[in-house]
Amino acid sequence: MSGDEAAWESAWKVLAPVTDLVTPMAVRVAATLRLTDLIGDDRVPVDELARRAGADADALARLLRHLVCHGLYTEPSPGGFAVNEPAALLASGHPSGMRARLDLDGFGGRMDLAFTGLLHTVRTGQPAWETVFGLPLWAHLAADEQLSATFDAMMADGPDYLADALAGFDWSGVRHVADVGGGTGALLAELLHAHPGLRGTLVDLPDTVDRGRHFLAERGLDGRCVFAGQSFFDPLPAGADVYVLRRVIHDWDDASAIRILRRCAEAAGSQGRIVMIEFQGGGDAAPAMFAEMNLRMLVLAGGRERSMDQYEALATEAALEVSATHSTPLGHLILTMRAL
Numbered sequence: 001m002s003g004d005e006a007a008w009e010s011a012w013k014v015l016a017p018v019t020d021l022v023t024p025m026a027v028r029v030a031a032t033l034r035l036t037d038l039i040g041d042d043r044v045p046v047d048e049l050a051r052r053a054g055a056d057a058d059a060l061a062r063l064l065r066h067l068v069c070h071g072l073y074t075e076p077s078p079g080g081f082a083v084n085e086p087a088a089l090l091a092s093g094h095p096s097g098m099r100a101r102l103d104l105d106g107f108g109g110r111m112d113l114a115f116t117g118l119l120h121t122v123r124t125g126q127p128a129w130e131t132v133f134g135l136p137l138w139a140h141l142a143a144d145e146q147l148s149a150t151f152d153a154m155m156a157d158g159p160d161y162l163a164d165a166l167a168g169f170d171w172s173g174v175r176h177v178a179d180v181g182g183g184t185g186a187l188l189a190e191l192l193h194a195h196p197g198l199r200g201t202l203v204d205l206p207d208t209v210d211r212g213r214h215f216l217a218e219r220g221l222d223g224r225c226v227f228a229g230q231s232f233f234d235p236l237p238a239g240a241d242v243y244v245l246r247r248v249i250h251d252w253d254d255a256s257a258i259r260i261l262r263r264c265a266e267a268a269g270s271q272g273r274i275v276m277i278e279f280q281g282g283g284d285a286a287p288a289m290f291a292e293m294n295l296r297m298l299v300l301a302g303g304r305e306r307s308m309d310q311y312e313a314l315a316t317e318a319a320l321e322v323s324a325t326h327s328t329p330l331g332h333l334i335l336t337m338r339a340l
Contacts, residue, residue: 022066023066023067023070024112026063026066026067027067027072027090027102028102028103028104028109028112029063029104030063030064030067030072030073030087030090031090031098031099031102031103031104031109032102032103032104032105032109033053033054033055034053034092034099035049035053035064035073035087035090036083036087036088036090036091036092036099037091037092037099038052038053039073039081039082039083039087040083041083042082043076043077043080043081043082044080044081044082045079045080046060046061046064046079046080046081047079049081061079064081067087068081071084071086072084072086072087073087090102100150100153100154101154103150105146105150106147106150106154107141107147107150107151107153107154108150108154110133110147111296111300113132114128114129114132114133114299114300115128115299116128116132117129117131117132117299118299121298121299125298126302127298127299127300127301127302128299128300129299129300129301136301137300137301138205138301142205142207145207148207148208148211149211152183152184152208152211155183155186155247156183156184156186157186159190160330161330161332162186162187162190163190164328164329164330164332165187165246165277165279165328165332165334166187166190166191166194167328168277168326168327168328168332168334169242169275169326169334169336171191171194171195171198171242173241174195174198174241174242175197175198175199175241176198176199176200176201176239176240176241176242177191177198177199177200177201177240177241177242177243177244178200178201178203178236178237178240178242178243178244178267179191179200179201179202179203179244179246180203180232180236180243180244180245180248180260180264181203181204181232181245181246181248181260182202182203182204182212182244182246183204183208183212184204184208184211184212184215185200185202185212185215185216185221185225186215187244187246188200188202188212188216188221188225189215189216189219189221192216192221192224192225193219193221198224199224199225199226200221200224200225200226201225201226201227201228201237201240202216202225202226202227202228203228203230203232203236203237204229204232205229205230205231206229206230207229208229209227209228209229210229212227213225213227232248232260232263232264233256233259233260233263234263235263235266235267236263236264236266236267237267238266238267238268238269239267240267240268240272241271241272241273242268242272242273242274242275243264243267243268243272243273243274243275244274244275244277245260245261245264245274245275245276245277246277247277247278247279248260249261249276249278249306249311249314250278250279250293250297250303250304250305250306251297251301251303252301252302252303253302253303253304254304254314254317257314258314258317258318261274261276261314261315261318261320261337262318262319265318265319265320265337265339266339268338268339269339270338270339272338272339273323273336273337273338274320274336274337274338274339275334275335275336275337276311276315276333276334276335276337277332277333277334278305278306278311278332278333279331279332279333280305280331280332280333281331286331290305293305308325308327308333308335311333311335312325312335315335315337319339319340320337320338320339320340321337321338321339321340322335322336322337323336323337323338324336
């Protein structure tokens, strides 16, 4: 082996785990085609599997053999493929939800594809989403109902995370809460269930609020809600005791975040409070999670993750007084604020 070949092999061993794009894309294609669902508990010939998946048999066989070499799926007989334990994680019914998170036709996969424009972001400091997909993120979601539905599903945390977020504020005595940028109302539903005397206002873009109306109606809660289909950059409905911003501010740059906070302050007046809920995660993985999400928010929409001190600085710029801060066991940051 020549010196150049030895140097290449040594460098490849170090860099291959963080440079391989083939395998991550192959896994996402398998998830998008629902191969685990289509194979089930059988050994399925590739021609039949291609028919079920609406795929080219030769291309599908090449994809699967690559994945088999990386421990995903098996080929127990030539041209016949089966699901193994790692591949079972891509089943649609698996509690991890990994298939949906990797689906290239849904928001999870599109979010990852936006990183093909990372060079644009690093050169310009601007989001890559529009460069890759032709529209800014929020305009794209508004124009694509199916993509918006998968976005809603990804943003809907499980009950443990919702309970953790809500436990960081004392809701006793609150009569009316406005969930600003509240999506389809998952957080609001949790609040209304927990506090039968509470009323709510759901604020989000019109199509999202329409989906939220249906979501809350299915749970028998729409009669206790007002629905405001609008931008949160416009004047907000006044009169609520508390204005909640859950995982909204991190979507935006500082100037836009301050505008949103000022709109909440205007609506809350001297008597209302603003509760900002963000998420940093916890445990040993927190620094890596923060770094990844900070980059991800910039690539997607020009937003950023922030520390508690940085969120407090935003509040000060928006003429808000921070009266309390709180970190929760599952990694939420919660700030309670009042207008000055």
